[in-house]
Amino acid sequence: MKKILLITMLLVSLIVFSQEKLITKTATISVEASVPSFQPVKGTNTNVTFVLNRRTGEIASLAMMKGFRFEIALMEEHFNENYMETNTYPKAVFRGQIQDFDANSLTEGYKDFIIKGKLELHGKTKDVIVNAKITKSGPRITILTDFSVNADDYGIPIPALIKYKLDNKVNIQIIAVLK
Template sequence: MIYSRMIKKTVLLPILLASFVVFSQEKMLTKSGTITFEASVPSFQPVMGTNSSVTFVLNPVTGEIASLALMKGFQFEMALMEEHFNENYMETDKYPKAIFRGQIEGFDTNNLTQDYKDYIIKGKLELHGKSKDIKATAKITKTSSRITIISDFGVNASDFSIPIPSLIKYKLDDKVKVQMIAVLKQS
């Protein structure tokens, strides 16, 4: 009986480890994706931040996609703007990250080529303690072992209860334009 259990464990453990290795090889990853946002209003100083250390993970078999951006990773042209972003608006000590989890509709790596194709990505964006459904168009291409995803979409600051003082409300657009670029490779 004990010998039988040892054999089962001896056989089962390598099988489980092998399945984890195979599953982990399926994922594609980057830790240097870029997200840029702009909340500028014409005639005023541009309000734009960029984070080039965003993690993106893609399961090429299922089309599931996820990303994680640390909010303090956003950089601005002016240090004062970055300070206000972190302390007053995004409250990054309290809400340190933005997370997106979603699905690329109709995704099939066999249909990808060097030419960009349009896909729809649907999912949930968690930001500033709130969660919101997002639907965006993405351009996706595959070159050798890399998949590139580019998407532009908009979110409303008010949907995430991001506080904008009335004194400067006229200088910031509630509709924030977001662009993301990720070049993913086998992890």
């Protein structure tokens, strides 16, 4: 009888714990470092893992850098080999906290939140603070954010020869639909 009770309690706790976390493996991250008058430098990765703890507002995201796709194959090659050095630094990781998050207060209309966390990119970790819009539709929570980082803050080399074609300020857009 004790074993049955213990197993039942364990299963119930696992179900409750799993309901607190929402996850997707198909979040989208777009990066853009375009300079006016030159060809757009924009890549997108649609295989990003994103996790939200509904109870605490903690979030985490993992993007494999080789997952970014560019319109021009040569840009993708340069991104992987010359700038992001994806063989050495294969992933980008974000861990953070949505400030004043309450999953029960979410509606179908977007609400503004601030996310504070750490972005690990190209072997360096920096504190970031970003604005986010979050909505809830049925069992799904959608998080949208758009922010910028400086390539030199993360030690990402931009050769002087093409510095006029590539902006040091990299715009990052994230769309995560969690369920």
